[in-house]
Structures are given as C-alpha cells and as structure tokens.
Amino acid sequence: MGKKWFTSLLTVLFVLSLALTGCSSSSSSGGSAGDAKQELTYATTSKVVGLSPILTNDSVSSTVIEQIYETLFVRDNKGEIVPHLAESYENPDENTWVIKLKKDIKFHDGTPFNAESVKYTFDKLKDPATAAPRASLLAPVSSIEVQDEHTVVLKTEKPYGPMLAALTHSNAAIVSPTADKKQDLMKDPVGTGPFKFSEKVNGDDIVLVKNEDYWQKPAKLEKITFTVVPEVSTAISMLQTGKVQLIDALAPELMPRLEKIKNVETQKVDGTPVYYLAFNMEKAPMNDLKFRQAVSQAINREGYLKKLNGLGVYSNSFIGPEVFGHPKDDKGPKFDQEKAKELVKASGFDKKEVKMLVANTASYMNMAEVIQAQLKEVGIPAKIETLEWGTYLDVSKTGDFDITIAGWSNVTGDGSELLFPRLHSANIDATNLSRYKDAELDKLIEQSRSVVDQEQRQEILTKADEYVMTQLPVLPIYHGIASAAYDKSVKGFKMEPTGQWSLYSVHRE
Incomplete structure (x- = not known):
C-alpha cells in the first residue's frame, strides 16, 4: 500500500509540475496574450553611431534618437x-x-x-x-x-x-x-520622449522601454529592440519567421520577395530624401565643369529608376518634389551617352581613374555599381571604395575621395535646410561633402534663409536650384520613396515623407 501511495504521489507531483511549467511559460512571455505582444524588434543593417541628437547627424542613429x-x-x-x-x-x-x-x-x-x-x-x-x-x-x-x-x-x-x-x-x-x-549622451541618452534607454546588448543592439511617466498617454509598446543584422536578406528571413517585426529603407530588388510573404505588410510614401553624386570640388578633374557634365550625361538616371520597383522618383533638380522650394522647370543635364564620350575623349578624362567612396549599404552599393558601369561605357575609369557606415561618415567629411554617393533625408522638408548644409561654403569639413565654395550660390542660400515671406523664398530657392543644376557640384540620382515592411501584428505604424517614424502610436495584435 505504501508503494502505491508513493506512486500516486509522484503522479500528482508530475501533473502539478506540468501545470506550473505551463504557467511559467505563459508568464515569461508577458502574462496575457495582449501583454506578450507589446514588444517590437526593428532590424537595421548598420550600427548606430551614437545617441545624442547634438552630436549625430545620420539616419541610422536618428531612428533611435527620435523615440x-x-x-x-x-x-x-x-x-x-x-x-x-x-x-x-x-x-x-x-x-x-x-x-x-x-x-x-x-x-x-x-x-x-x-x-x-x-x-x-x-x-x-x-x-x-x-x-x-x-x-x-x-x-x-x-x-x-x-x-x-x-x-x-x-x-x-x-x-x-x-x-x-x-x-x-x-x-x-x-x-x-x-x-x-553627468554622462555621455552618445551612450546613455536622456530625453522627454515616450521611450527611454534601457541597455545596449551584444555590443550593438539597443533596447528601449516604455516611459511610464510620459507627459502624454504612455506608449502601448513595452519594449523596443534595435538589432543590427548586417545582411538584409537575413533581416527579411527574420521578418518572415517573426524574430523581427520591422525593417525599413527597403532596397528595390527586395520588394517582390517582401510582397509575397503572407505575414508581412509593406508601406510606401512619396518622400523627401535625395540620393546624389557629390564631386570633390577641391580635386581635378572634378573641379572641371566639363568633367561633371560628362558624368551627368553618362548616367541614365531615368533608366536606373526602372530598377527601383517604385521606390524612387525622377526629378532633374536637387530640391525634390516633396520639399519646399522645388522648381517647376527642368534645368538639369540630360542623359546623352554620345556627348559624354566626346567630352571624355576631348578633355582626356579617360586617362585617370577616379575613386568613388561608398557606404556599404545595399542601396548605395547597387547605385555605385550601376554608376561605375555607365562611366566605364563613356571611358571614365572608376574604382569603388566601400566603408562601413560610421567610418564612411567620418571619411566623407575629410574629402578623401574623388566622387561619393551621398543621401540627405530633408527632415525639415525645407529646401534651405538642404542647400545650406550640403552646399554652403560655411559647411566644408562638415556636411558640405562636395567642398563647394561659390559666392553666388552662398548668397542665394543666405537669401533663402533670411527672407520670411514664403513666396519670395520659393523664388530664391528655384534660382538656387537652377544654379546648382548648371554648375553641378552634385548630381541628383533620384528622390526617395520612404518605405518599410512589418509584421501584420504591428498596428498603427505610419511612415513620414522624411523616412522617419515614431513607435509611440504603435501596438501589436
């Protein structure tokens, strides 16, 4: 009888342990089904440079900073x-x-x-x-x-x-x-926003948690993880399997794959970003207008757009269609391969290889390879040098390149805040990657900033853009479409034309 009683006791304990294990499993994922889902993981292919809004100026860092x-x-x-x-x-x-x-x-x-x-x-x-x-x-x-x-x-x-x-x-x-x-905000940020910094894990991944004392209604998400996944194809696989719930800045060639995944939704918004080629105006032959014209005529920008699967807009202007100051008329150069070949041959631009500096993101690398091939077709030899995102940001400021592929998000949506940081001589060694110094353009940019009447500002910005597109210190390749892909459980997500987004109003179902 004692043995039978002991066996019964073991059975009871086993059943009880199963029940407790079940409870433990449920509570470890957040208790109720609703709570369990209020976490979100965002995957980025590049590391965050820092978390101080004062000391950073890159889109990867801004994504975290804005939360x-x-x-x-x-x-x-x-x-x-x-x-x-x-x-x-x-x-x-x-x-x-x-x-x-x-x-x-x-x-x-x-x-x-x-x-x-x-x-x-x-x-x-x-x-x-x-x-x-x-x-x-x-x-x-x-x-x-x-x-x-x-x-x-x-x-x-x-x-x-x-x-x-x-x-x-x-x-x-x-x-x-x-x-x-008291502390280094690049590593330990403190703001007023709906999420606050919790920790950095695995060397690169950043974890934010809900700010319970937020001055508006607290956010619905409890935890956000910004994880670094160097290969975008891996990030998509993680999105498909549910390990990641959000990716953005989608490469065009990936759209067909993303649109076929059943548990994934995509979102596209006409955007303010511009992606462009910057010529180092302190070096030859980049400081020769004929060279810049040859490059501009060599690149089939409208043809490149067809490869973007709807993720780009053509506009032969530096100030894009979604940015205040966009000109109505087209004053920029046109694709003309034969004219480019003539210029190259007549001026000897085929004699010297140019170094094209490129950040190692998928979209920039794809663009660089197309540009390199098209320059080769007209006789201009170009060598691609790739750098990790953070290193690229540092090196591009120093002018250690001949031409570089750059991007500007136009977060303010205002043309003055594109032209001043990117092309005014005051910002050489900072954001003026072309190292362009031109008194006439400086004057137009300053006027666009010092006039309050918006109609006048539009006229000035149009003149400034026309000047840029004739002098060509930069060549816009395309204007961006803000894009993202996310798990269908993510609700309330909305892209801004600037490519920015806030997770404050997001929840999961």
Whole structure:
C-alpha cells in the first residue's frame, strides 16, 4: 500500500509540475496574450553611431534618437508645422521668436523640462567647441534668452525664414542638462520622449522601454529592440519567421520577395530624401565643369529608376518634389551617352581613374555599381571604395575621395535646410561633402534663409536650384520613396515623407 501511495504521489507531483511549467511559460512571455505582444524588434543593417541628437547627424542613429527625444515643433499629418514641446510662439518683430513651452514635463531622469533646458541645448548645439554636425540649424540665432521658466526667446540678426522648420529637426531635440553634464549622451541618452534607454546588448543592439511617466498617454509598446543584422536578406528571413517585426529603407530588388510573404505588410510614401553624386570640388578633374557634365550625361538616371520597383522618383533638380522650394522647370543635364564620350575623349578624362567612396549599404552599393558601369561605357575609369557606415561618415567629411554617393533625408522638408548644409561654403569639413565654395550660390542660400515671406523664398530657392543644376557640384540620382515592411501584428505604424517614424502610436495584435 505504501508503494502505491508513493506512486500516486509522484503522479500528482508530475501533473502539478506540468501545470506550473505551463504557467511559467505563459508568464515569461508577458502574462496575457495582449501583454506578450507589446514588444517590437526593428532590424537595421548598420550600427548606430551614437545617441545624442547634438552630436549625430545620420539616419541610422536618428531612428533611435527620435523615440527617446522630442523637439519644440513637429510636422503634422498634413505637413504643417505645429507646436509639440512648445505650447505656442509669436513674433513681436521679424528677428524675435518668443516660444512658450508646455508645463509639467520631465526628462527621463526627473529633470524638469523648461526654458533653461532649451537654452542649454541650443547653446551647446551652437557652440563651435561642440562641433555639432548640424549647428547650421541655429546658425542665424544670435541669442537665446530665458524670459521665465516656460518662455524662451530666440533672436536673430536678420530674419530667418526656416526657423520653425529647423526646430522640427531631430538634431534640435532637447536634452536633459543634468544628464549631459553627468554622462555621455552618445551612450546613455536622456530625453522627454515616450521611450527611454534601457541597455545596449551584444555590443550593438539597443533596447528601449516604455516611459511610464510620459507627459502624454504612455506608449502601448513595452519594449523596443534595435538589432543590427548586417545582411538584409537575413533581416527579411527574420521578418518572415517573426524574430523581427520591422525593417525599413527597403532596397528595390527586395520588394517582390517582401510582397509575397503572407505575414508581412509593406508601406510606401512619396518622400523627401535625395540620393546624389557629390564631386570633390577641391580635386581635378572634378573641379572641371566639363568633367561633371560628362558624368551627368553618362548616367541614365531615368533608366536606373526602372530598377527601383517604385521606390524612387525622377526629378532633374536637387530640391525634390516633396520639399519646399522645388522648381517647376527642368534645368538639369540630360542623359546623352554620345556627348559624354566626346567630352571624355576631348578633355582626356579617360586617362585617370577616379575613386568613388561608398557606404556599404545595399542601396548605395547597387547605385555605385550601376554608376561605375555607365562611366566605364563613356571611358571614365572608376574604382569603388566601400566603408562601413560610421567610418564612411567620418571619411566623407575629410574629402578623401574623388566622387561619393551621398543621401540627405530633408527632415525639415525645407529646401534651405538642404542647400545650406550640403552646399554652403560655411559647411566644408562638415556636411558640405562636395567642398563647394561659390559666392553666388552662398548668397542665394543666405537669401533663402533670411527672407520670411514664403513666396519670395520659393523664388530664391528655384534660382538656387537652377544654379546648382548648371554648375553641378552634385548630381541628383533620384528622390526617395520612404518605405518599410512589418509584421501584420504591428498596428498603427505610419511612415513620414522624411523616412522617419515614431513607435509611440504603435501596438501589436
């Protein structure tokens, strides 16, 4: 009888252990089915350079930064600029911006968000010692004053037309002064946003968690993981199997595969980015207009678009169709292979190999190979040199190349904030990769920034774009379509024309 009782006891314990194991399995994934899904993993092929909005200026880092930090103003669904951390603004005169701030907002470390924190952030962004890559956003601002706890006053020496657009830029996001003085925000960021930094794992992967004390309603997602997957084909396989729920900046050749995956949805939006060829204007033969014309005529840009599976728009202008200041008329060069061959032969451009610097992302590499082949057809030998994303960002600023493939997201949606950082002489060694110095273009760009009347600004930007497309320090290859692919369980995801997205309103079902 004792043996039988013992066997029965073992059976009971076994059944009980199964039940407990089942409970444990359920709770480890978040308890209820709804909770279990409120996590999202985003895959990127490149490493994040850093997490300070002041010290970074690349799309990979911005993707994470925009979940953690916030700006005074944002663009709404209609593209209109509206207050965000700001409550309102007024212009008592054309050189003064009085900005009222929302109250009762705190940074993730408990520091109050107020006028002092705005002044601290903007002063540091402007300070030459900081060497902020987008200091140009606030270059026209001559002083930043704290009027009271929730009012900051920006003054300029002359009118600054794109002021509000500049203040929507993620590089103008407000940081915690307390945290910035105490720690390295590149590694340990502190903002006011709906998600806060949790940890860095596996050397590269970044984990964010919901900010329970967010000043608006807390986010629905509990946890976001930004994981580095160097091979995009691997990232797609992970999306298909459910290990990853979101990828973006899709390469055109991958669209057919993505659209066939049953558990995946894709989203495309006409975008503001421009992808272009930058000529190093400090080196020969790039500083010869005939060379730049030959290259421009050699590249079949409209033909290249056909390979993009709907992920690009042709426009023979540097300022794209979705950006303020886009010209109505086409003043740029046309594809003409025979003319290109004649120029190359007559000028001896076939005698010297040019170095084409390219970041090792799939889209840039594909573009480089097409350009290399088409240059070869007209007699220009080009050698591709590839670098990892972060290294490319550093090297491209130094001018250690002949030509390079570059991109600009146009986060502000304003043509002045494309032309000034990319082509004004003040930004050589920073964002002016062409190292272009032209007094006439500098003057037009400055006018586009110092005029407040938007119709006048449109006229000036049109003139500036026409000048760029005749002098050709850059050659736009195509204008981007913002794109993403995500698991069907992801709800509320929306791409912006800038290619940006926020996970604040996203949840999983």
